[in-house]
Amino acid sequence: MRLPLWHLTLASVRNRGLATVLTLVAIALSVTLLLGVERLRNDARSSFANTLSGTDLIVGARSGAVQLLLYSVFHIGDATHDVSWSRIDALRTHKDVAWLVPLSLGDSHRGFRVVGTTADFFAHVQTGNRQPLRFAAGRAFEGVFDAVVGADVAARLGYAPGAKIVLSHGAGEFAAAEHADKPFTVTGVLARTGTPVDRSVLVGLAAIEAIHLDWQGGSRIPGVEIPAQFVGKFDLSPNRVTAALVGLERRATVFRVQREINTSDGEPLLAILPGVTLDELWRVVGVVERVLLAVSAFVVAVGLAGLVATLVSSLSARRRELAILRALGAGPGDVFVLLMTESVLLAVAGCVLGVVGLWALSAGIAPWLMAEHGVQLVPRFVDQSELVWLAGVVAAALLASVIPAWRAYRYSLADGMTVRM
């Protein structure tokens, strides 16, 4: 009775435990890297695409389109210029404009960005597939020193409606210049959106003016201090804002309004279509992504080369084993299949381990990625496109293992029981 071949395969793999385990680890790590790069790329793209919806145009000072998108929506980088309020206010009354949400950036609260805006923000800003913002607790800001915090801010700093917070000037984690004389009261906490809104502190435009009443050029005016209870006596209408989100009455006018803004006289403004600019950004990033993908494909190739090297170097030690198999009636073809089965088995096991490793890794770093970079990494096993990658890895392993299998086949033909060891 012939034992099935796979039984021999298992036995021979077990016989060379350490080398096998190390090869397996190399393949698993390379598969984790390959799939991880691909997955990070896809998840980052969908996170970015889900950040803003329903906004037709973003208007800011004339600079780069990608730059405007990054600082206004993703809170990445800073604006080089801001825009005078009169221009933005004029745009609000443009006949094609349905709504306009101004954004005033530049302050922070314990590492989180402070966004000065209007209550329209909660009515018009949508994320994902046209999902409006929801309050998990409390309500929108009303008074000058009211603030609404995003889900991450509330969770990380333990805020609930009623909490008192102090804003800082600038965007540093340890911003020295604090607006401690004018504390804010949290009036609302937004439900989680998976976007930079979660990491924002939202206040009214008047609040931004109020905390800077006794400031000039980025620092406090010496000797001047206007207590919070007196800010109402000052004109708190904004002078300048950073950018504005614009919704149009009819989508059909979007390119015309954009051109109108971009070619208007006076203060240079830039209007962008967020989705179009995001695609421009991906075109730039695409080069880096392809390089990363190529690097990880090479790492997989290195892993498979390791597999082949292990098998080839084990062959000389296994000449006697193979010869015994031959003597017991195994044909040269059986020896060939035995070797192929071994390496494919290792490759498949490596892929499985790699996928499990990726799942564990992504589950581990997902909260950090979300908090630090706003990228929503969804821990999952494999999807269809990843199965194609894995099949490619196994196919490459199959192809590569022809080398050791062929050598074994040759040995088994040439060698008798005469091998001296």
Place this chain on the structure above:
Amino acid sequence: MKSQPVFGGLCLLTVSFMATAAGGAHEHGVAHLSLVQDGRTVTVGFESPLDSLVGFEHAPRTDTQKQALQQARGALENAAAVVSLPAAAECVLGSVTVELPFGDAAHAGHGDHDTHADADAEYVFECAQPAALSSVTVGLFKAFPRLQRIDAEAATAAGQGKAVLRPAQATWSLPVAR
């Protein structure tokens, strides 16, 4: 002779509001295409340096140049050859507007600088199934071999998007609803 191109430019500056993609820069070989879907109305705008279409940017001097201009107009007016929308969207062409400089003799003699000249075209379709607008195939590269690249921007109910079209890649995948 120096005067006419200018007028063409100025003239187009005023009309260019109607049918242009956002990109404003005038780069030879590169054209701009925009597609806006609002309800059932789909508006496709095309803007190109005149040079990319006919090989010159001045008033036609020879019969060949006059003919080239005429041919360009003919090609742009043939909407089906410029853009083909998916049959599933059931689109019917509503109107075609083509604005070429130097087409009108009355424009001659104005302006006083050499400048660039642009061609504009606008196509308005009524589509019974706008949700089926998944892709657009552009025939412009065949009609105008000098055209190397089209920067295409779209705003539809599904979202906004940008694509770069080239002679070998003349099909434009429009944004899909998430």
